[in-house]
Amino acid sequence: MKKAFLTGVTGQDGSYLAELLLNKGYEVHGLIRRSSTFNTDRIDHLYRDVHESGAKLFLHYGDLSVSGQLMDLLHSISPQEIYHLGAQSHVRVSFDMPEYTADITGLGTLRILEAIRKIGLKTKFYQASSSEMFGAAPPPQSEKTIFQPRSPYAAAKVYAYHIAQNYRDAYGIFAVNGILFNHESPRRGETFVTRKITRAATQIKLGLKDKLYLGNLEAKRDWGFAGDFVEAMWLMLQQEKPDDFVIATGETHSVREFAEKVFAKLNLDYNKHVVIDPRYFRPTEVDVLLGDADKAKKTLGWKPKINFNELIDMMVTADLELAKKEKTLVDAGFPCTNSQRII
Numbered sequence: 001m002k003k004a005f006l007t008g009v010t011g012q013d014g015s016y017l018a019e020l021l022l023n024k025g026y027e028v029h030g031l032i033r034r035s036s037t038f039n040t041d042r043i044d045h046l047y048r049d050v051h052e053s054g055a056k057l058f059l060h061y062g063d064l065s066v067s068g069q070l071m072d073l074l075h076s077i078s079p080q081e082i083y084h085l086g087a088q089s090h091v092r093v094s095f096d097m098p099e100y101t102a103d104i105t106g107l108g109t110l111r112i113l114e115a116i117r118k119i120g121l122k123t124k125f126y127q128a129s130s131s132e133m134f135g136a137a138p139p140p141q142s143e144k145t146i147f148q149p150r151s152p153y154a155a156a157k158v159y160a161y162h163i164a165q166n167y168r169d170a171y172g173i174f175a176v177n178g179i180l181f182n183h184e185s186p187r188r189g190e191t192f193v194t195r196k197i198t199r200a201a202t203q204i205k206l207g208l209k210d211k212l213y214l215g216n217l218e219a220k221r222d223w224g225f226a227g228d229f230v231e232a233m234w235l236m237l238q239q240e241k242p243d244d245f246v247i248a249t250g251e252t253h254s255v256r257e258f259a260e261k262v263f264a265k266l267n268l269d270y271n272k273h274v275v276i277d278p279r280y281f282r283p284t285e286v287d288v289l290l291g292d293a294d295k296a297k298k299t300l301g302w303k304p305k306i307n308f309n310e311l312i313d314m315m316v317t318a319d320l321e322l323a324k325k326e327k328t329l330v331d332a333g334f335p336c337t338n339s340q341r342i343i
């Protein structure tokens with residue numbers, strides 16, 4: 001039985017990837033942070049108590065800022081595959097927390113690579129690189145495009161990308177960079193724009209709120225489905241040689257278009273509810289991302305299965321169900337959750 005170690009297992013991608021690996025018969029070990037509230041919602045459906053027979057998902061406390069413990073964990077687990085997904089992943093937040101973002105999103109990668117090197121672990125390593133690294137580079141962006149990062153988050157990811165390549169070249173570690181364009185799902189964090197829109201619009205539909213405050217509506221993104229994208233991560237680690245791949249749908253849409261489609265699907269007038277709030281503008285913006293995933297198609301045989309409209313349908317349907325549950329609680333006198341977010 002193959003063993004995989006995932007950082008970021010409690011995140012959107014970590015949950016889909018854990019599902020995929022468990023279905024393939026892997027034993028999955030995930031790094032989780034201690035939190036005063038539960039932070040395992042996305043993987044609770046996968047977890048079986050370790051005292052029960054047949055448990056294949058094991059969770060370990062740790063943090064990407066603590067190298068010694070990462071080394072101990074990797075030494076004792078000795079996984080054949082490591083998927084490094086953990087990060088401070090919010091671009092807007094990275095302007096508020098640049099040092100923390102550099103430490104976790106940038107140096108976190110180095111800490112794992114150093115652990116692999118020092119232990120002498122024979123393992124394959126996946127680095128969650130990002131289309132944000134392309135920044136101001138004109139579209140379409142491919143593996144050959146020069147990075148022009150536009151945020152502390154993107155700069156940290158560029159460092160992590162290069163250090164993964166350096167450990168591949170210098171020490172022969174099987175390290176790959178998956179340069180993934182935006183990917184979304186019903187499990188997407190609620191402060192990323194797609195989910196913020198589907199959550200608010202479905203709550204508006206049920207009378208739980210009236211306004212949705214957004215920033216730059218003209219930014220364009222190449223949005224895919226997270227479930228499709230984690231398959232590409234796995235495929236990259238099944239190759240004979242380590243290499244870097246862009247993963248994208250090859251279509252780009254504006255934030256405005258996404259929001260208009262969501263409101264239209266719910267028979268709501270977008271103009272009545274969407275308000276621009278400059279607090280959501282970024283000091284430097286990435287205007288257009290549009291990926292060319294031709295290399296992944298040819299080498300990995302990967303292509304997305306879910307298109308833009310299907311993604312919106314999936315997210316709206318899931319959030320409508322959630323809003324209905326919230327309405328039941330509100331009708332029973334409980335306060336509506338999710339009303340107070342800073343970003």
Ligand code: NAP
Nearest residue numbers: 008010011012013063064085086087089128130180182183
């Ligand atoms: P996400 O939902 O924000 O999940 C991030 C994960 O990292 C969570 O499990 C989080 O734990 C964990 N984490 C954060 N700080 C940590 C720390 N100090 N120590 C240990 N774990 C920590 O992100 P995602 O959307 O799944 O993305 C996965 C990875 O791909 C990230 O590296 C992201 O930057 C990158 N990426 C994402 C996209 C995208 O469109 N989704 C595109 C390209 C690249 P908690 O649950 O405890 O917060």
Ligand code: F7E
Nearest residue numbers: 089091130131132181182191192193194214215216219280
């Ligand atoms: O913003 C604009 C915002 O926060 C998308 C992360 O997964 O993908 C993600 O980063 C666009 C930006 O994602 C709001 O200005 C307008 O242009 O959903 P987002 P992101 O910044 O593209 C990349 C590939 C990653 O690697 C990251 O980890 O939407 N926008 N109004 C807004 N964005 C947010 N969050 N909130 C707004 O109200």
